[in-house]
Every structure is written in C-alpha cells, then in structure tokens.
Amino acid sequence: MIGNGIRGGMQSLLRRLAIAASLWLIVGPGVCEPVRQPPGELIDIGGYRLHLHCIGDGGPVVVLDSGLGGASSDWRKVQPALATTNRTCIYDRAGYGWSDSGPLPRTSARIAAELRTVLMLADLPPPFVLVGHSFGGYNARMFAGLFPRETAGLVLVDTPHEAQADALFQYGILGAIDPQGRLRSLLSPDLLSALPAEVEALAELLGPQGRTWYAMLNEAAAFDGSGEEVGATELPPDLPVGMLMHGHRIFPEGSVGDRLEHEWLQAQRDLAAEQRRSLFVIAEDSGHFIPADQPELIVKAVRWVIDELAAAP
Numbered sequence: 001m002i003g004n005g006i007r008g009g010m011q012s013l014l015r016r017l018a019i020a021a022s023l024w025l026i027v028g029p030g031v032c033e034p035v036r037q038p039p040g041e042l043i044d045i046g047g048y049r050l051h052l053h054c055i056g057d058g059g060p061v062v063v064l065d066s067g068l069g070g071a072s073s074d075w076r077k078v079q080p081a082l083a084t085t086n087r088t089c090i091y092d093r094a095g096y097g098w099s100d101s102g103p104l105p106r107t108s109a110r111i112a113a114e115l116r117t118v119l120m121l122a123d124l125p126p127p128f129v130l131v132g133h134s135f136g137g138y139n140a141r142m143f144a145g146l147f148p149r150e151t152a153g154l155v156l157v158d159t160p161h162e163a164q165a166d167a168l169f170q171y172g173i174l175g176a177i178d179p180q181g182r183l184r185s186l187l188s189p190d191l192l193s194a195l196p197a198e199v200e201a202l203a204e205l206l207g208p209q210g211r212t213w214y215a216m217l218n219e220a221a222a223f224d225g226s227g228e229e230v231g232a233t234e235l236p237p238d239l240p241v242g243m244l245m246h247g248h249r250i251f252p253e254g255s256v257g258d259r260l261e262h263e264w265l266q267a268q269r270d271l272a273a274e275q276r277r278s279l280f281v282i283a284e285d286s287g288h289f290i291p292a293d294q295p296e297l298i299v300k301a302v303r304w305v306i307d308e309l310a311a312a313p
Contacts, residue, residue: 056083067134095215145233242301
C-alpha cells in the first residue's frame with residue numbers, strides 16, 4: 001500500500017516547475033530541439049499540428065510516447081528495432097519537437113484524445129500497442145481507459161503510480177538530480193516572482209526553447225489533475241501490460257529515499273497484479289531513462305505483449 005503521507009502537502013506550482021525542469025536538465029537541452037525538417041508528417045487536429053513519424057510494417061501498430069520534457073527523438077534506440085516486425089510510430093505531444101503548442105489544460109485525458117485523433121487522421125488501424133515512458137505512461141493508461149477497443153496492450157516504462165505524484169515533488173529529489181545547483185540558479189526568486197498562471201512569460205525568457213518549456217511546465221502544472229484522471233480510469237482486466245522499473249536508485253539516500261523507492265516498487269507490483277496478463281521487469285542497469293540505458297528491455301516487453309495477443313483465443 002502507498003504511504004498515507006504521500007498524497008498530502010504539495011500544492012505549490014513552484015515544486016511542479018522544479019521537478020519538470022529537473023527532468024529536462026537530465027535529458028539535456030538539445031534533445032527537444034528539432035532539426036529543420038521533421039522526419040514525419042505534421043497532422044492538423046483542429047487548428048494545431050502534431051508531428052507523427054511511422055516506420056516499418058506489420059500489426060499491431062506500436063505507438064511510443066515520451067516522458068515529461070522529452071520528444072520523439074527519445075525513442076531513437078527503440079523504434080528501429082520494433083519496426084523490423086511492426087509498424088512503429090513516434091510522435092511529439094503538443095509543444096514538443098516539431099509539434100505546435102496545444103490548448104490548456106495539458107492533462108492526460110486531453111493528450112490521449114489528441115493522440116487518438118492523430119492516429120485516426122493518419123489512417124492507422126487499431127487496436128494499438130501503446131508504450132509510455134514516465135509521464136507518457138500516464139497518457140498510455142489514459143488512452144487504454146478511454147478507448148479500450150482501440151488498445152491492444154500497454155508497456156509502461158518507469159511510470160510512477162498516481163498516488164506517488166506528491167512524493168515526486170516533495171522529497172529531496174531536486175537535490176539528488178541537480179547536485180550542481182543549475183536548476184536552483186535558473187529558477188531564481190526574481191524569475192519566479194514574474195511567473196504568471198500559464199507560464200508564458202517564462203517561456204519568453206527562455207528563448208528558442210520557450211515552446212518546449214511552455215509545454216513542459218503546463219504538463220507539470222496539470223500533473224495532479226492527470227493523476228486524478230488516471231486513477232479514476234480502470235484498465236480492461238484482460239489487457240496485456242508489460243511494466244519496467246528502474247534498477248538504479250533515483251531517490252536520495254536515507255530513510256525517506258528508502259521508503260519512496262520501496263513504495264514505487266510496491267505500487268508497480270500492485271498495478272501489475274491487477275491485470276490477468278502482466279509482465280514486470282526491473283531494469284537492473286538503468287536509472288529513470290530506460291529508453292536510453294536499456295532499450296532492448298522495452299523491445300522485449302513489446303514483443304511479450306504481441307506474443308500474448310497472438311496466443312489469445
């Protein structure tokens with residue numbers, strides 16, 4: 001069970017901004033910056049365009065969604081391997097990569113609906129195998145809950161449980177992932193004092209990366225809402241679900257970090273146990289960014305889901 005203290009507390013937008021920016025710093029400032037021409041197509045879903053890039057042939061179609069602050073390029077070690085047997089698609093959520101900014105709030109329910117529209121307009125045949133890293137796993141679970149007939153299976157890659165949302169912001173993780181103080185220097189009191197509700201001013205100050213920051217910060221600001229949406233949505237019990245969790249510690253050393261690591265592990269095992277067909281794997285050589293550290297485990301988990309689908313009566 002999740003500790004009682006995890007849900008309480010953090011209501012400050014500042015802490016959401018801090019963790020979002022922290023994750024972005026881990027990925028690196030160049031990851032979300034697109035080259036001049038997108039590799040895929042830009043699909044208009046009603047006044048704004050989202051970037052979708054598909055390669056390979058064969059069904060079911062596999063769709064990959066990145067973590068908070070990430071972009072389609074995060075899957076460069078995964079997509080080609082999957083595309084040897086299945087049509088495999090990467091896309092940029094609104095505001096990331098080559099995609100236009102999208103309407104607020106940036107919750108998982110809105111994001112899942114946008115993805116469904118993109119896939120329909122691209123004439124891709126459902127049901128889909130959805131792969132989500134971190135926050136992308138929230139969106140994948142939301143898609144499966146909202147559109148069960150269009151979901152063949154899920155692979156959740158180091159996705160936090162919704163009951164852990166506050167803990168991700170509250171308990172020392174900022175110091176662990178920002179030991180040089182780059183984030184604390186960037187998010188200075190003077191800068192934050194000018195922050196409006198929708199963080200447009202901050203996006204302006206950050207120049208070329210403004211659109212990415214704007215998207216990331218708005219997703220972070222709506223993170224609690226996304227967690228509530230995901231928590232209120234049930235997965236079909238027969239849906240095959242593969243789950244991967246980091247093997248390298250991501251929380252600080254000490255009793256609080258120990259408890260949070262244990263609760264993350266237990267929450268993932270509990271979620272896997274709710275499904276009749278589930279796979280749970282600890283990525284022993286990975287931190288949070290399993291797509292970069294051990295992409296082969298993601299490929300194996302997707303293959304497991306596809307095999308489960310083929311074996312079903």
